[in-house]
Amino acid sequence: MPTESGPNVVANEELGTPKQPRNQHSQQSGAPNSLANTRAIFGQPRLQRTKPIIWCAAIMCFIFSLVLIFFGIATLILYLSMKPRNPTFDIPNASLNVVYFDSPQYLNGEFTLLANFSNPNRRIGVRFESLNIELFYSDRLVSSQTIKPFTQRPRENRLQSVNLISSLVFLPQDVGVKLQRQVENNRVNYNARGTFKVRFNVGLIHLSYSLYSTCQIEMTSPPAGILVARQCITNR
Numbered sequence: 001m002p003t004e005s006g007p008n009v010v011a012n013e014e015l016g017t018p019k020q021p022r023n024q025h026s027q028q029s030g031a032p033n034s035l036a037n038t039r040a041i042f043g044q045p046r047l048q049r050t051k052p053i054i055w056c057a058a059i060m061c062f063i064f065s066l067v068l069i070f071f072g073i074a075t076l077i078l079y080l081s082m083k084p085r086n087p088t089f090d091i092p093n094a095s096l097n098v099v100y101f102d103s104p105q106y107l108n109g110e111f112t113l114l115a116n117f118s119n120p121n122r123r124i125g126v127r128f129e130s131l132n133i134e135l136f137y138s139d140r141l142v143s144s145q146t147i148k149p150f151t152q153r154p155r156e157n158r159l160q161s162v163n164l165i166s167s168l169v170f171l172p173q174d175v176g177v178k179l180q181r182q183v184e185n186n187r188v189n190y191n192a193r194g195t196f197k198v199r200f201n202v203g204l205i206h207l208s209y210s211l212y213s214t215c216q217i218e219m220t221s222p223p224a225g226i227l228v229a230r231q232c233i234t235n236r
Contacts, residue, residue, distance in 0.1 A: 084200050090115075094219065094226075110164070119153070133162050191214065194215075
């Protein structure tokens with residue numbers, strides 16, 4: 001059989017040689033597509049660039065957090081340096097005007113006390129809110145009175161007259177007999193209790209809490225009953 005001549009073989013080889021690079025190029029170009037298809041099959045999210053507005057928002061939040069932390073630390077240092085102290089409540093004077101019974105168990109009376117509110121802080125003002133004064137005899141509430149809110153400057157004292165009236169207040173028979181005996185002996189013991197809410201403003205810190213005051217009071221008998229002894233304690 002006749003064989004192909006050399007030039008034909010060379011021509012065929014030259015014609016066949018470009019086919020191999022085309023296949024390689026198609027394989028290389030198909031690799032990214034196959035990778036994308038693989039990610040899509042396995043549910044892997046495609047990488048996306050973060051938008052500039054998100055970066056700006058993150059930077060603003062970071063700066064705001066730093067400012068907030070700075071002011072918080074500064075306020076804490078200010079609070080520790082000032083060391084706020086609790087206001088105090090006292091009764092420097094009182095008068096017992098009337099004590100009588102309509103019947104053996106119903107009390108009528110009039111008691112006036114002078115309340116002294118003190119702010120011991122040198123640099124911090126305080127506001128008193130929800131003030132209530134109650135008068136007890138032998139753990140029995142006989143009268144109460146509210147006081148309007150007010151503000152005190154540092155190192156300021158405030159005197160407030162409080163008139164407490166008892167009208168037909170029921171007392172058990174033994175308690176009524178005890179009160180009558182104390183009036184006859186010219187020594188009447190009362191218990192005054194004060195409840196009030198105080199508020200401090202120290203920089204960014206706003207403190208608000210309740211204080212409870214208790215005063216043991218010893219009076220002479222009416223109609224000119226005067227204060228003989230007292231002991232007041234104020235706690236949170």
